[in-house]
Amino acid sequence: MSTTTATHHDDHAHDSHGHPTGLMRWVKSTNHKDIGTMYLWFSFTMFLFAGALAMLIRLELFQPGLQFVQPETFNQLTTLHGLIMIFGAIMPAFVGFANWQVPLMIGAPDMAFPRLNNMSFWLLIPAAILLLSSFFVPGGAAAGGWTMYPPLSVQGGMSVDMSVFALHILGVSSIVGSINIITTIFNMRAPGMTLMKMPMFVWTWLITAYLLIAAMPVLAGALTMLITDRHFGTHFFNAAGGGDPVLFQHVFWFFGHPEVYIMILPAFGILSTIIPTFARKPLFGYASMVYATAAIAVLSFVVWAHHMFTTGMPVAGQLFFMYSTMLISIPTGVKVFNWLATMWKGSMTFETPMLFAVAVVFLFTIGGFSGLVCAILPVDIQLQDTYYVVAHFHYVLFSGAAMSIMGGVYYWIPKWTGHMYDETLGKWHFWLTTIAFNITFFPMHFTGLAGMPRRIPDYSQQFAEFNMISSLGAFALGLSQLLFLYVVIKCIRGGAKAGNSPWEGAHGLEWTVPSPAPFHTFETPPVLK
Amino acid sequence: MSQNTKNYYLPAPSFWPLIASIALFLLAGGFSMVLNKIALGKPLMIAGGLTLAYLLFGWFSEVVKESISNFYNKQVDKSFRWGMGWFIFSEVMFFFGFFGALFYARNVSLHWLADTHGLTGAHMVWQNFTATWPTAGPSLKLEGSMKPWGLPAINTLLLLSSGVTLTWAHWGLMKNNRKQIIIGLMLTIALGVLFLAFQATEYAEAPFTIKSGIYGATFYMLTGFHGLHVTMGAIMLTIILFRVLKGHFDSHNHFGFEAVAWYWHFVDVVWLFLFIFVYWL
Numbered sequence: 001m002s003t004t005t006a007t008h009h010d011d012h013a014h015d016s017h018g019h020p021t022g023l024m025r026w027v028k029s030t031n032h033k034d035i036g037t038m039y040l041w042f043s044f045t046m047f048l049f050a051g052a053l054a055m056l057i058r059l060e061l062f063q064p065g066l067q068f069v070q071p072e073t074f075n076q077l078t079t080l081h082g083l084i085m086i087f088g089a090i091m092p093a094f095v096g097f098a099n100w101q102v103p104l105m106i107g108a109p110d111m112a113f114p115r116l117n118n119m120s121f122w123l124l125i126p127a128a129i130l131l132l133s134s135f136f137v138p139g140g141a142a143a144g145g146w147t148m149y150p151p152l153s154v155q156g157g158m159s160v161d162m163s164v165f166a167l168h169i170l171g172v173s174s175i176v177g178s179i180n181i182i183t184t185i186f187n188m189r190a191p192g193m194t195l196m197k198m199p200m201f202v203w204t205w206l207i208t209a210y211l212l213i214a215a216m217p218v219l220a221g222a223l224t225m226l227i228t229d230r231h232f233g234t235h236f237f238n239a240a241g242g243g244d245p246v247l248f249q250h251v252f253w254f255f256g257h258p259e260v261y262i263m264i265l266p267a268f269g270i271l272s273t274i275i276p277t278f279a280r281k282p283l284f285g286y287a288s289m290v291y292a293t294a295a296i297a298v299l300s301f302v303v304w305a306h307h308m309f310t311t312g313m314p315v316a317g318q319l320f321f322m323y324s325t326m327l328i329s330i331p332t333g334v335k336v337f338n339w340l341a342t343m344w345k346g347s348m349t350f351e352t353p354m355l356f357a358v359a360v361v362f363l364f365t366i367g368g369f370s371g372l373v374c375a376i377l378p379v380d381i382q383l384q385d386t387y388y389v390v391a392h393f394h395y396v397l398f399s400g401a402a403m404s405i406m407g408g409v410y411y412w413i414p415k416w417t418g419h420m421y422d423e424t425l426g427k428w429h430f431w432l433t434t435i436a437f438n439i440t441f442f443p444m445h446f447t448g449l450a451g452m453p454r455r456i457p458d459y460s461q462q463f464a465e466f467n468m469i470s471s472l473g474a475f476a477l478g479l480s481q482l483l484f485l486y487v488v489i490k491c492i493r494g495g496a497k498a499g500n501s502p503w504e505g506a507h508g509l510e511w512t513v514p515s516p517a518p519f520h521t522f523e524t525p526p527v528l529k
Numbered sequence: 530m531s532q533n534t535k536n537y538y539l540p541a542p543s544f545w546p547l548i549a550s551i552a553l554f555l556l557a558g559g560f561s562m563v564l565n566k567i568a569l570g571k572p573l574m575i576a577g578g579l580t581l582a583y584l585l586f587g588w589f590s591e592v593v594k595e596s597i598s599n600f601y602n603k604q605v606d607k608s609f610r611w612g613m614g615w616f617i618f619s620e621v622m623f624f625f626g627f628f629g630a631l632f633y634a635r636n637v638s639l640h641w642l643a644d645t646h647g648l649t650g651a652h653m654v655w656q657n658f659t660a661t662w663p664t665a666g667p668s669l670k671l672e673g674s675m676k677p678w679g680l681p682a683i684n685t686l687l688l689l690s691s692g693v694t695l696t697w698a699h700w701g702l703m704k705n706n707r708k709q710i711i712i713g714l715m716l717t718i719a720l721g722v723l724f725l726a727f728q729a730t731e732y733a734e735a736p737f738t739i740k741s742g743i744y745g746a747t748f749y750m751l752t753g754f755h756g757l758h759v760t761m762g763a764i765m766l767t768i769i770l771f772r773v774l775k776g777h778f779d780s781h782n783h784f785g786f787e788a789v790a791w792y793w794h795f796v797d798v799v800w801l802f803l804f805i806f807v808y809w810l
Binding site for chain 2: 114183251
């Protein structure tokens with residue numbers, strides 16, 4: 001973020017470079033850095049909001065009984081927590097990183113379609129308004145889970161329609177953004193940067209963009225069928241008319257499974273950037289990392305029904321999906337081993353970004369293991385819709401995706417702001433987050449194995465101790481993110497001056513430009529050696 | 530397209546993205562209200578539709594102006610080609626979801642509902658339901674179905690022919706034969722409009738509706754979205770015709786024409802799949 005200050009009466013003013021200042025700078029932006037900043041702030045705001053919903057959830061679950069919210073309200077909290085975290089926090093954060101870093105990393109002056117890039121951002125605003133205001137319509141927010149299965153979602157009130165249209169708008173934003181990213185990466189690399197010389201973060205975003213273009217339209221189809229079943233008398237999901245509720249699950253999860261890889265592949269890219277920097281060694285096995293990422297992406301399209309093992313599928317189908325799901329652990333394992341091999345005999349230092357990266361490798365692997373456990377069909381019959389699944393996906397999504405985002409912020413914020421963040425506070429944020437996260441979510445493996453179902457506001461006495469522990473951890477986790485907010489704001493406002501390349505082991509074109517990165521960079525493409 | 534602009538064209542700050550955001554917000558919010566019988570919905574949707582029309586006309590006009598002012602070099606042209614290609618791919622995936630629903634309903638859930646192989650026990654719930662297609666399900670009576678070898682077959686010929694006339698028009702463009710381009714484009718548009726007219730007749734005369742069980746749902750969803758895409762394609766072809774008449778294109782530089790032509794061929798291919806899997810088999 002450059003240090004231009006906004007003045008209200010300058011709304012239509014132009015500075016000497018011919019671009020607007022003030023509010024119009026952000027509204028009319030065609031600059032990948034400004035748009036990246038907007039995405040990041042949007043996602044941080046949504047993260048805190050959805051986190052607040054989680055605090056309310058854990059407050060209710062602190063003890064057995066119903067103390068604070070009615071069950072209908074509780075269901076709205078869990079549904080919106082999921083929708084906002086996925087579509088409002090994680091995905092926009094990664095797009096923010098892509099916007100800031102991809103053009104810098106490939107030596108391009110901006111994205112291929114700068115106006116469409118801004119549109120992709122500004123579409124998030126109506127989507128967020130639709131989702132958040134759905135709490136205030138008759139019947140309250142959507143309450144059937146973020147997965148919106150019929151027949152329950154067919155019966156829901158106006159908020160279901162608002163959520164569906166919010167998702168449609170988010171889909172347009174993502175599809176257009178992905179077209180932009182693919183075109184930028186294919187068409188605008190500096191001369192000499194072949195595909196196999198691109199930074200891993202660029203590769204992971206290239207592949208993620210493909211997943212988005214292929215999967216989001218299918219979600220749009222599922223949601224459209226839901227709308228017509230709700231309002232136009234169709235029988236897609238109604239057995240009386242020859243339809244099937246499970247049809248929704250198939251179409252939804254055909255999108256849903258690539259979606260979770262959309263949420264983790266950019267995280268892998270961030271890890272592949274941070275770890276070599278702080279190990280002061282090149283990434284081990286660059287080519288195999290590329291192939292492994294591509295393999296994960298391809299396989300992600302043939303595993304979707306592992307979310308549906310208990311729907312009454314024939315055994316042959318279940319077995320196919322079990323085997324294909326287990327297969328994905330192989331390329332994922334390749335990546336984990338390559339990160340470890342990168343660190344092996346490296347000259348390691350553990351500044352905050354590296355702390356996050358190492359924690360992610362370890363904790364994401366735990367999440368991967370619990371996923372593998374769920375993949376085993378006979379085990380999943382017991383674990384489906386229990387807290388074991390909640391534990392699994394929070395390990396991969398929080399200590400996988402979200403903590404990679406945090407690590408990436410610490411890593412790149414010197415480039416964005418020109419200041420170093422406060423290292424002591426950063427480390428405090430890291431340790432508080434990691435410890436609180438594990439206190440919150442590790443016990444959920446046990447409650448799930450003991451049989452506690454998901455999405456319930458009240459539970460049997462035998463789950464009480466673990467739930468109290470989870471809730472205490474959650475409150476600590478929530479509070480520690482306020483420390484993150486403080487560190488980020490403090491860094492923006494000032495700090496030790498960061499030069500072009502504050503991290504000793506960092507390589508890449510983004511470290512050849514000043515910090516903060518100038519408004520325009522690489523207006524002539526750099527020459528690569 | 531200019532060879533003397535070395536740098537990739539970076540557009541000036543623009544308010545079109547915000548207009549897009551407002552348009553979709555009004556449409557989505559309005560539609561939510563309309564569906565839930567709130568009176569404010571209809572005016573909001575109209576406002577949204579007008580904003581969307583203003584947006585599309587305005588933004589594309591700006592791009593056309595930039596193009597005929599020679600701001601775009603070869604690299605930008607490549608970006609547009611990639612962009613259009615991947616956009617069409619996303620549209621393919623959109624139809625893929627609906628075709629998937631059709632295949633699942635016909636080949637999987639139908640047999641489970643009818644308990645064809647005695648595996649599901651559904652015969653205890655739906656006693657007299659057998660697995661035939663088309664069907665409106667065990668509870669409803671299907672009033673009739675679409676026969677492929679009448680108007681639908683003619684529609685297939687119409688769209689296939691329109692692909693030929695469009696290609697002929699393109700050859701005219703590449704040879705700078707103005708008459709050929711204009712007649713070719715006009716024929717293509719006419720064939721497309723005739724297709725839509727016949728589809729509208731079919732819809733009006735069809736004995737079944739979108740509420741006619743799973744057959745009606747899949748039929749109208751698939752053909753309906755296809756018709757919508759044909760409509761958009763025909764509008765785009767008309768705009769390209771106007772641009773041809775205004776002399777925007779030359780034999781080497783006409784990506785706008787090609788992009789719309791790609792889109793039209795995509796619409797044609799989707800129809801072939803529709804004809805085979807929705808009407809015929």
